[in-house]
Amino acid sequence: MAVEVVAPMPGTIAEILVEVGDNVRTDEELIILEAMKMENPIVAPADGTVKEIKVAEEDKVDTNQVLLVLE
């Protein structure tokens, strides 16, 4: 089942920590989102494999925008 990982807040993608095909576990950091002058780690909501990354570093993103899809 695919799980969409969304931005919890508007901000800028500071760093993408995973690549497509990586296996990740729950709570593992996937992306660093810079917002409110702070680095916010976006963590995996479930165990899975990174199927698709929909953003690039320095992209500006909105709340609830899909950043990455896990499978």
Add this chain to the structure above:
Amino acid sequence: MAEERKKMTRAERLEAEREANLKHWLEQDELLFKHREESYDIGGQPQVERLAKQKKKPVRQLITQLVDPGEEFFEIGQDCGYDIGKVRLYGGEIYDSEKRGHIPGGGMVTGVGKVHGKDCMIFGNENRYAAGTYFPITLKKHMRAQAIAEASRLPCIYIADSGGINLPLQVGCFADDGHFGSMFYNMCRMSAMGIKQYTLSTGGNTAGGAYIVYLATESIMIEKMSFAFLAGPPMVKSAIGETVSPEDLGGAYVHTQHSGGCDHFVRSQDEGIQKLRDIMEFEPSQSLYTDRRETRPPKFDYKEMMRGTPVDTYKYINIKDTIKCLADDSYFHEYKPTYGPGRGDAIIAGKMWMKGIPVGVVASNASGVIYIDAARKATEWMIRCGNSNLPVLFLQGSPGYMVGKAEEWGGIGKYGSDMVRACSCLKSPKVTYVIGPDHGAANYGMCGRAFRPKFAFTNMRGRTTVMSGETAGFIVETVRRKNIIDKGQTVDEEDMKKFRQMMRDRYDAEGHPFYTGSINFHDGVIAFSEARDKLARAFEIALRVPVESSDWGDLKL
């Protein structure tokens, strides 16, 4: 920087960060221990020798003698008075002009110690500094200790050796609520509530200061060392022309044989301390109003907590790395762990056992910025803790509530106010430990000092100001720019840059634990290595009285 980071794998980078964190916090706690050393050793050897000539010991030594062997003295407010001459409020010029700009310890020692197994609040005038006189900060500290004693119904023991109010600073000491008179007011009220007040006088107690002897449940004076009188020999001489020695005017024999103002005559400090212990032996034993079970050590030690705590106060933290080092067995029962991914987990709620005591937890997490989901969860959890009489530990590292249109429309103000209400109305004992940014309304919702936590502590990473220095610099600059432009003048960019930096520096300085501690905004800076023991001890003291049930008032929902 970004380039450099990419060269390492993520795992390597995190490991390097963890080791850098560890090193940093070890150094910071070392700094804290050195800071404390100043109040332990105030005045140095010359003061110890001066006291020895009067057959006296430093007050800290007397406290060690008083407390049961092997029991730690739980000191409160030790950070008071440091560099107080440089502090802009409750300090500053009034101290500096009298060359009293640095009073490590604030002029007295206060804390909880066990005597014959019973917790009592111990007050000792610092007889190695300015004759134990009371400065405004000394009184603030004294009031705080009396308030803790009253809330937990702890017997009070005063080891009095004070020249009274420090005369050049009288304006900050004498007439207001919370000043010198309040010490006696509190003694009277507490004794009426059945909270015992015991005094050992080991020096001068002049004028109002003498009441600390007379108002006590039982008091002790030492031959040729303790004196209590409304006016000392020089004032008596000038007022009525009578020449009299201190011993004959208000010495121990006078008050134990003639005036009856004091109850026990002893010949030395050692005897006096023994007498206090004898008195405490009769005090009833105390209960612990909780369902305590056996202590289980955490699976991770404090160094793991240091590794998991970013050097930068404003960098995100995984607070579960802290909780696992505080909790018995590292076991944490989390409330709503899956609620509002990415937003709800700005606050982690749950419960754990700390040295066998069940404790609710409300902890800032990640960036600490509180979203609606997190605020709602925190409010729900505080209500649940209150309803089950569970004490609550607040781990505060939040810079504030989330801003912007989406959150305002969604009701962040309303849900934030619910948090503030819940934490105000929560009657179970609250203990706040600031472990990061502590700004704005988040200070309120996360049980800042104004919300009467039973104890408020910080670690070396805590920064308590209305906002971060960065934000304050920006806002004040914007206002200033507008004012200049409105007046039709041009902005001097160089001047503005300096101004911005000045604001940042000011906020950074004023939020530091040593600065906030100097004016008693918290009860102490707790090192990582002490956190578990001291927080558990704080709950133990707070649970000496039955937990009151909470009423929640007009929540918005």
